Amino acid sequence: MILLEYFLNFVIIVLLFLGIFFFFTATLGLLRFPDFYCKLQATGKGDTLGAILILLGVVVYILKEDFSFATFLVTLKILFIIFFIFHANPTATHAITKAGLDSGIIPLTKEDLKK
Amino acid sequence: MSRRVVTFIILFTLWCIFSGMFDAFHLSLGVISCLIVTLISGDLIFKNKKVTAEHVREGINFIKYIPWLLYQILLANIHLAYLVLHPKMPIEPSVIQYKSKLKKDISKVVFANSIILTPGTITMDITENNEFIVHCISQKVADDLYTGEMEERVAHVFNEDIKRSE
Amino acid sequence: METFFILTIVFLGLMVILCLYRAVFGPTVMDRIVAVGVIGTKTTIILVLLGIYYKRIEMFVDISLAYALLNFITTLAAAKFFRVRRSIFPGVKFLKDRRQTNDSA
Incomplete structure (x- = not known):
């Protein structure tokens, strides 16, 4: 029983850590990418997975308690x-x-980035 | 079954989950409000008059489709983390057009959302003659999209025949 | 275990501050809308975690659900609004455009 609890704690910590990591990459992408559409690439994916992972961690924690x-x-x-x-x-x-x-934001292309 | 009955059942299930109280007063309130909503806007969830076995099969197929999609989201995020944490940011953005053969509205929606969640691509627009305008972050992911694996899976979920026109 | 949740809240709060940079100094209006949407998603998560911290999870989950719905509607409304009008001060830009066309004519 103790072993199961340790295992569940481990699962929760891993889920929360991965969630924070993907949130962090999304935020960093929002800050670093040069183009509006590239920023959307970062936020659209990173936020979805980060939110799913952290909320799954919360679900496991509530059911465990x-x-x-x-x-x-x-x-x-x-x-x-x-x-x-x-x-x-x-x-x-x-x-x-x-x-x-x-509204007329033109996407950057490969050639623009080389300049 | 009529679509209004199914809408009422869905709404009442959601009421029970959200309210969390199961005494007579709250349940009767739920029945009354769900009835009002069903009478006014019972035609929003389902397009056809009758809910048939077809809908149930599509739902089950969609649930089977989700694990593959989650795996793709994980790949997308790892790819994104590599791009963001790389000091030089090796991106080569480009805009491509992808001609799709999907017909139903719902399958187009699911396909567009799946494109957003898979590595390196976001849907920018869907034109009237069924062309998806897709923003790709590098050339490799564009090639992945052109293989058409995801389109086949979505077509399988909503029971469409996409090979017919060619 | 509780400590770990508090740490998660702190990290998410730091990321909200990082996103605020983009929301305040974003070059275009669309960048700001994206940043506000991202902050909203993070706030949804923070509310659920605060529920664990205060041991009133059943109350905070409702708030968080309402916040998620509102955040989605806010993003859609803002996107729809700025699709037609390019900036918060449309008069300035349109005036400039008109002056240029008058000059060329």
């Missing part, structure tokens, strides 16, 4: 947040990209 019907409902709510972020984040990214395209 206290396994009852009330916590099961909370888990379902968190799973709904994961589902929603999984669908809403790419959609929002696409909406911003299309808005940028329509």
Whole structure:
């Protein structure tokens, strides 16, 4: 039983750490990339996976602490947040990209970067 | 089953999850509000009048599609981490056009969202004659997109025949 | 274990500050919208983690859910708005354009 608890703690820590890492790469990409569309590449992917991983870690933690019907409902709510972020984040990214395209932001190309 | 009945069931399940109280007062409130919403806008979730076995099969296929997509997201993030943490940032952005053969609206949506979540590509626009304008961060990911593996998977989920036109 | 969650909150807060740089000094309006959307996603996560810290997770999850929905709608509305109008001060740009066209004519 103790072994199981250690294992679950390990899983939670790994999930949280990976989530922080991917959030960090998304943020760094937002700061470093030269172009508006490249920045969107970073945020659209990194945020989705980071949020999913951290929320999964929270789900494991809640179920480990206290396994009852009330916590099961909370888990379902968190799973709904994961589902929603999984669908809403790419959609929002696409909406911003299309808005940028329509408002006349020209994407950088290979030749622009060489100059 | 009629689409309004299915909408009511979905809404009431969500009510039960979100409210978390199962006494008579709260459940009756839930029934009343779900009925009002179903009467006003019961035609938003499903396009057809009847919900058939086809919808259920599409749902099950979509759930089977998600693990592959999650694996692709993981690959995308590792690729992104490599690009961001590399001191010189080896990116060569380009914009390509991808002619798709998907017909249904829902499959186009799923395909566009999947393009955003897979390595190095984001959908910029979908034109009227079914061309996806895709922003690629390097030449390699563009070649990956042109192999058409993801399009085949999406077509399989929504039961479309994409090889017919050629 | 609780310490680890607090550390996660602190790191996410630091990243919010990094994103604020882009939101304040972003070259175009679209960059700012992206930065605000990213901050919103991070805030959703921070709210859930705060629920664990205060041991009131069932309350904070509801707030976090509402925040996620609002964040999505904010991004969509802002994107739709600036798709037509290119900047917060459209009059300035359009005036400049008109003056240039008058000069050339």
